[in-house]
Amino acid sequence: AQSVTQLGSHVSVSEGALVLLRCNYSSSVPPYLFWYVQYPNQGLQLLLKYTSAATLVKGINGFEAEFKKSETSFHLTKPSAHMSDAAEYFCAVRFSGNTGKLIFGQGTTLQVKP
Amino acid sequence: DSGVTQTPKHLITATGQRVTLRCSPRSGDLSVYWYQQSLDQGLQFLIQYYNGEERAKGNILERFSAQQFPDLHSELNLSSLELGDSALYFCASSPLVAGDTQYFGPGTRLTVL
Numbered sequence: 001a002q003s004v005t006q007l008g009s010h011v012s013v014s015e016g017a018l019v020l021l022r023c024n025y026s027s028s029v030p031p032y033l034f035w036y037v038q039y040p041n042q043g044l045q046l047l048l049k050y051t052s053a054a055t056l057v058k059g060i061n062g063f064e065a066e067f068k069k070s071e072t073s074f075h076l077t078k079p080s081a082h083m084s085d086a087a088e089y090f091c092a093v094r095f096s097g098n099t100g101k102l103i104f105g106q107g108t109t110l111q112v113k114p
Numbered sequence: 115d116s117g118v119t120q121t122p123k124h125l126i127t128a129t130g131q132r133v134t135l136r137c138s139p140r141s142g143d144l145s146v147y148w149y150q151q152s153l154d155q156g157l158q159f160l161i162q163y164y165n166g167e168e169r170a171k172g173n174i175l176e177r178f179s180a181q182q183f184p185d186l187h188s189e190l191n192l193s194s195l196e197l198g199d200s201a202l203y204f205c206a207s208s209p210l211v212a213g214d215t216q217y218f219g220p221g222t223r224l225t226v227l
Contacts, residue, residue: 036218043116043204043218090157099170100145100212104157 002027004093006105014113019063019078021108023091026072032094033074034102035065039087047089050074061085086112117141118219120205126225132193135222139186139207145169146188147208147216148180152201163188164211195226 007022025031032051036044048059055067065076074091091105117140127133139146148160150173159172163182174180177195182188192199202223206216 034215043118043220044206045116045218046215049215092157094212098212099162100147100208100210100214100216101159101162101170101172102147102149102216103159104149106156 002031002093002095002103004091004103004105006089006091006108008108009106010109010111012111012113013081015083016080019076019081019085019110021076021089021091021110023065023074023076023105024072025074025091025093027093027095029095030067030069033065033067034092034094035059035063035074035076036090036092036104037087038090038107044090047076081110081112083112083114086110116217116219118205118207118217120203120219120222122222123220124223124225126227127195128227129195129197131195131226132191133195133224135190135192135203135205135224137188137190137205137207137219139188139205140217143207143209143217144186145208145211145216146182146186147206148174148188148190149204149206149218150201151204151221152198155201157204160190169211192224197226200224200226 004025034049035047092102119138144165160174162170202221205219
């Protein structure tokens with residue numbers, strides 16, 4: 001079955017440290033991949049997306065993600081965490097087909113310590 | 115601000131009742147999506163409409179229904195409400211039927227007592 005898995009429901013980093021949020025998908029065909037961020041009491045905001053162009057995708061707020069087909073992964077990184085990055089992050093996948101249906105991972109809460 | 119609006123922001127109701135959630139997509143977007151976010155199920159796709167027609171259906175209960183009107187706004191109707199229906203309901207929109215970015219509204223928080 002097509003699915004997406006985020007490893008680690010909670011990640012804690014110190015301010016200035018590397019942020020690494022993991023996302024793996026299961027599909028025989030590379031899908032479209034997205035990372036969304038949700039701040040408390042707000043909707044989801046798109047950070048970046050992979051749509052079969054460059055495998056290294058740069059997004060907003062200094063985030064980037066690399067699509068690795070051999071590992072079926074799309075991990076999100078940021079070199080230096082800021083306090084304002086504290087939020088919940090969702091990896092989402094759109095598999096092939098003529099609909100926009102997104103399947104979301106369970107989410108990872110990022111805590112940034114001063 | 116994504117440009118997607120949802121009303122109401124909060125809704126508190128009792129079991130067995132019926133409610134209607136409303137969504138206005140971004141100007142020009144033809145697709146509207148509904149998602150449910152709950153603590154136990156996470157974010158789940160419910161249904162997609164494209165230019166007034168149902169396009170895809172996900173984990174939507176039979177007690178739930180949706181429609182998209184000629185002006186492209188959408189409504190999600192939830193009936194015979196149960197405690198477990200308490201959740202955050204998001205609407206998203208996109209220009210096309212598939213493949214492009216979905217922009218999410220702020221959500222409607224439904225509490226069933």
